[in-house]
Amino acid sequence: METTVKPRRLRVAVQNYDWGRTGEEAAVARLFSLNDPNSPIDLSLPFAELWIGTHPSGPSFLFPDDSDSDGVVPLKDWILQNPSAVLGSEVTKRWRDDLPFLFKVLSVSKALSIQAHPDKELAEVLHKMRPNVYKDSNHKPEMAIALSEFKALCGFVSLEELKDVLTSVPEIGEIVGDEHVDRIMTLKETDACEEIKIALQSIYTKLMLASQETVSEHVSKLMHRLNAENKDRILTEKEQLALQLEKQYPSDIGVISAFFFNYVKLIPGEALSIGANEPHAYISGECIECMATSDNVVRAGLTPKYKDVHTLCSMLTYKQGFPEVLQGIPLNDHVSRYTPPFDEFEVDRISLPPAESLEFPAVPGPSIFIVVAGQGSMQMSSSTAGEMIMEGNAFFVPAKNEIKFSAGVSGELQLYRAGVNSRFFD
Known part of the structure; x- marks a missing residue:
């Protein structure tokens, strides 16, 4: 027995x-x-x-x-x-x-860093290359269950919302250039998924690899514009979030790249499930979290820690649309x-x-x-x-x-x- x-x-x-x-x-x-x-x-x-x-x-x-x-x-x-x-x-x-x-x-x-967790294959490669940064060779899918109101950025916005972002946040176009913006604006939801993914990866990578001088200039420009417009209209939730993030991480590319992601607000008892190679950043609140036994994080913004921008931009799935909220x-x-x-x-x-x-x-x-x-x-x-x-x-x-x-x-x-x-x- x-x-x-x-x-x-x-x-x-x-x-x-x-x-x-x-x-x-x-x-x-x-x-x-x-x-x-x-x-x-x-x-x-x-x-x-x-x-x-x-x-x-x-x-x-x-x-x-x-x-x-x-x-x-x-x-x-x-x-x-x-x-x-x-x-x-x-x-x-x-x-x-x-x-x-x-x-x-x-x-x-x-706010935590804009980040993603590698799949098993990539985790093994990263751990072998930089064991001091990537502490183990395991993947790290995870789930967060809200204990209080819990706010997060999770996954890329839909194509139509991205077009609205590129129209309403001109600072992005000034950083990445008209060619990248025009490529997104001419796409349709009915176009091949791979074509949309390639265009999204291209514009996001271009944004994230911008020089610190360019980023500082355009984050400052964005802040001045939003503070001025706040006197005449009610800012959107995403615009208010950008002002909040800039106070926490001045001159950080994460302030601008946040516009690319879905803004999710959970009430207690609601949850998010986040798979490998999906971008996310927790913003505020308290939660229960569970994950595979790993501490591997690839970061690219909103952090003073080591940023591995090339790895993050190459590993993401570039899926679009609002994530499922688990009840x-x-x-x-x-x-x-x-x-x-x-x-x-x-x-x-x-x-x-x-x-x-x-x-x-x-x-x-x-x-x-x-x-x-x-x-x-x-x-x-x-x-x-x-x-x-x-x-x-x-x-x-x-x-x-x-x-x-x-x-x-x-x-x-x-x-x-x-x-x-x-x-x-x-």
């Missing part, structure tokens, strides 16, 4: 990137401080990302229990002791002895599931009213749970005593564990679960 390995509480990692939120109002700071109350934190720092997983840039550790003789143990080391029992045989067959997903909470105060599929009265088109992960949103209970069925792969609000208890089975859980607690649940959650008598218990995509096991 196969042995079931019991769940373990996790000590999580945090990243203090400069775009994060400062102070106790940041979800990342709050959850991190509650995760390990014995570790003091400096609330004057920006708290950007909470990481739960095995990636070496921010690994999780097990909280010690009676079975530990070596003190604090990295989650990855613990998995390596018995990968098949912990991860499940199907997961180890596909991903060997590592967790295939990385779970995060993000607190975004300042989550209800599994029952308390659980909604977000299922992206990637094998590595899915995310469940769990909300339990006061004094309510929920039995979470055993699954063939591993799960990570994080409590984002409330308190209650977690019970492995009817034969074991429940363990108290509260906001900030994170747990690793090995394969084939049935878990029962119960909310406390006051306040809702809210958790998120990351696990291997259920469709992988079908």
Whole structure:
């Protein structure tokens, strides 16, 4: 009979990137401080990302229990002791002895870079060429689920909207030249997809490779024009965003290139799924994020970090149109599931009213749970005593564990679960 390995509480990692939120109002700071109350934190720092997983840039550790003789143990080391029992045989067959997903909470105060994540083939090439920049050889499809109002740029606008952009933002034409603009303006939606893609790639690459002197001149010109026109008309949301981005990243090409992308605003519970080689930039808000276990990012604007413009412009798919906003599929009265088109992960949103209970069925792969609000208890089975859980607690649940959650008598218990995509096991 196969042995079931019991769940373990996790000590999580945090990243203090400069775009994060400062102070106790940041979800990342709050959850991190509650995760390990014995570790003091400096609330004057920006708290950007909470990481739960095995990636070496921010690994999780097990909280010690009676079975530990070596003190604090990295989650990855613990998995390596018995990968098949912990991860499940199907997961180890596909991903060997590592967790295939990385779970995060993000607190975004300042726009993240215009970026894309490479597919598996490109990731292997980039890691080999620049291992100090591209830290691993894995791809990084990802999904973001809004905890608050969450704003992002994601994917290229439609052809018709791009024509409107080139008409209403003359600074773009002044940078790229009339030939590129005219080429877009003469295209029709009925033209071959490849022809449209080539034209879009050509004009976007030309814009992104403009000299810093040219960029500074035209960003300044754009700002003066929008501030003047703001006295006589209401600026569009995208124009208002450009003013905001310029304050955060003066003289940055990202201020102008933002007009090429869809401006997406999510309300809590809505999600975006972002595949490999798709451009995006988170603008503001807080979210749950899950991705394949990777930290590979190709950047080209809105960042003081290393920019790899040629790689980004060559790798993008140049798909156009507004991205699908995922609402989550209800599994029952308390659980909604977000299922992206990637094998590595899915995310469940769990909300339990006061004094309510929920039995979470055993699954063939591993799960990570994080409590984002409330308190209650977690019970492995009817034969074991429940363990108290509260906001900030994170747990690793090995394969084939049935878990029962119960909310406390006051306040809702809210958790998120990351696990291997259920469709992988079908």
